Structures are given as C-alpha cells and as structure tokens.
Amino acid sequence: MEYPTRLIENAVNEISKLPGIGKKSALRIVLSILKENEEFTQSIADAIVKLRQETKYCRICHMISDTEDCTCMTPKRDTSIICVVEDTPDIIAIRNTAQFNGMFHVLDGLISPIDGIGPENLNIDSLIRRVNIPENQVKEVILALSSSMEGDTTAFYIAKKLKSFGIKVTTIARGIPVGGELEFTDEITLGRSIVKRVNYEMNED
C-alpha cells in the first residue's frame, strides 16, 4: 500500500508490530490519532513506555507486579496450595473464575526442546525452594498448564521433582467443556474424557 506521508508510513509500521493489528487496522488507528489532540497521543505513549520500564516481577511467585514483593503472600489467600501456571494471563483467567484462593507460581514458559527452552530457563527451581521452606506449609501443588505436548512435558518434569516431598500434586481436569455438545467435541478430548472418566456425583440439593 502507498501511504500519504512518511510519518504515517512509519507510524503504521510501528503500530502493526503489535499482536493482532495488521496494516489496515494500523492505518485506521493512525488516521484516528490525527483527529485527536496531542495530549491523547502523549498519554498513550507514556503509558506503554512506563509499562515496559517500571513493571516488576515478584521475587517469590514471579508474577507481574508493581513492586518486587507482590501481594501473593497476603494472609487472605491460602498459602498451603500453589497453582503453577505458564504465564500471567492464566492467572487472570483463573482469578476471574473466583474458584481458587491459593497462591500462584509463574513458570514464564513451558519446556520446549524445539525452541531451546529447558527446565533451567523456567522458574522451576524457585518453585521447589518455595515448597521446601517449612514455614510455607505447602500441602498441594496444582499444575494448571496447557493440554499440549509442552504442557504435558513440563507437568511430568515438575511432578517428578516434587515426588520426594510427599505433597499432593494435582492437575486441572480435562474433558468436555461445560455446555459443550458431545458430537462437536474433537476426538482426542472425547477419547481422553472416556479413559479418564470420574465417578458420578449426585447433587441432591
């Protein structure tokens, strides 16, 4: 595409580097920016620069935080259960369910030999250390990882490492999504959900 000016072309190229934004959306954004006042662009620009410069990661749970000590150790949360996730969006998703009140631990990725990511590149050692500290009284580690080759490999590796501690290691349930129709479920999920079937629980209230 031919752009009217060099400034527009430059801005389109920069904005289209962001995920989910193509050249056409970027051009639409650029043309809308030109209709706003200068404070508008300055305020967006400041927010993204500050975001990148000032965001910290918690020393304990490795979650994105405003400070190096996040609220993960707050007494309101159950410190005896640690939910292990790949990345921060997973925490947001789990928090939004309002079904979990324990602690989190961000691995910052999954074991993936094809991408050159081994266990040493992830926050696994610090997880073991957290479990190892007696005051933490960790009773359970939940592996809330993706149902992929990498997720399964990482779960297996961590479960093996945690074996000697004699604590409960669980994984989130996999199966047919709530509201999902059987005939439209993919074969692998359906097959797995038959093999890993669970006892029927009758809700009598």
Place this chain on the structure above:
Amino acid sequence: MEYPTRLIENAVNEISKLPGIGKKSALRIVLSILKENEEFTQSIADAIVKLRQETKYCRICHMISDTEDCTCMTPKRDTSIICVVEDTPDIIAIRNTAQFNGMFHVLDGLISPIDGIGPENLNIDSLIRRVNIPENQVKEVILALSSSMEGDTTAFYIAKKLKSFGIKVTTIARGIPVGGELEFTDEITLGRSIVKRVNYEMNED
C-alpha cells in the same frame, strides 16, 4: 476485569481508547509489550507522538502531508480535474484503483446539521477559490462522496456553488458493485440503478 497491576490497568485503558481495540485486545497487546525490549515500546511511542505533532495539512488540497505544500501540484498529475473527497482514507482508496490521475480536495467532513457541521466548517471556500484561479484551468470537479444523507447534502451544496463557473460537475457512479449479484443487492441500490440506468456500451475488442 481485575488487572494484576496498576501499570497494566493504565496501559490497557490507554490502548483501548484506539478504534477497534477492546479491553481484551489491549490486555493482549500489554502482555506482549512486556516480553519485548525497551527500544520496542520507545519506538512505537515516538512514532505516534511524532505523527501527531509533525503531520501537516497541505494549504491547497488540505490533504495530510509531511510539509505544508504537498505534491498535489506536481506536473505529473492532471491539474484540470479536482476530485472532492470527505477525508484522506478516500484518497488512499481512489489512488489504489490507479484509475484517476487528477488532483484531490479534502473537505474534512460532510455537512451534517445534526452534528452541528455546516458548510463553513468544511474546506468548501478554498475549493471555490481553487476553481476561481484562472491559471489552474479547472475543467471538471468530481464529487466522490459517500452515498448517505450527509454526502448527498454536501454534493448538492457544492454543485450549486460551482454552477456559476460553467465547469463540468460530476459524481462517482452508483449502482450494483462489480461482481455483485442482483438478488443480493439491497432494494435502494437496485432501485436507483434502474432509475439511473445508462446506455449499454459494447466492447468489441
């Protein structure tokens, strides 16, 4: 939604002000930014601030330009035909067809009493001045405006203003889109295209 940090919340709020980006897309962008180095965000921030601060509008055709004199008067283009458009994206669209080699004139909006936009808020006077300058030798003004109430009102107003100059005033053809099937065309377009039917041109080559 609950965001992990104040910085993320602020960045999500700022980014979701842009057109076509909701809170979810903004969060995806924010989390991807955190994985890039600081030059990445600085470069995007600079591009949008610079875009807004340095973009000029041509004094003659009012098109977005790097300088106050854009390339609209270049001898390569046919200066005797002026194509009047609402805004810059229309120029990009018309240029991409490679079917027009004349000049452009950006109105910067359409007459819309409901939004308080009258002819005096648009670049109509400067269009009349351009037509009035003998050296320009303007022979035709094409009204390439949207097929809406506002577009029709604006076209009518400009056509009336240009009447005394004795030049040709045309409007872009409206009808069934090329490749469009008759049965799926909306009633108004179809009705209009019957009323405004044209002589059949036989291409014998």
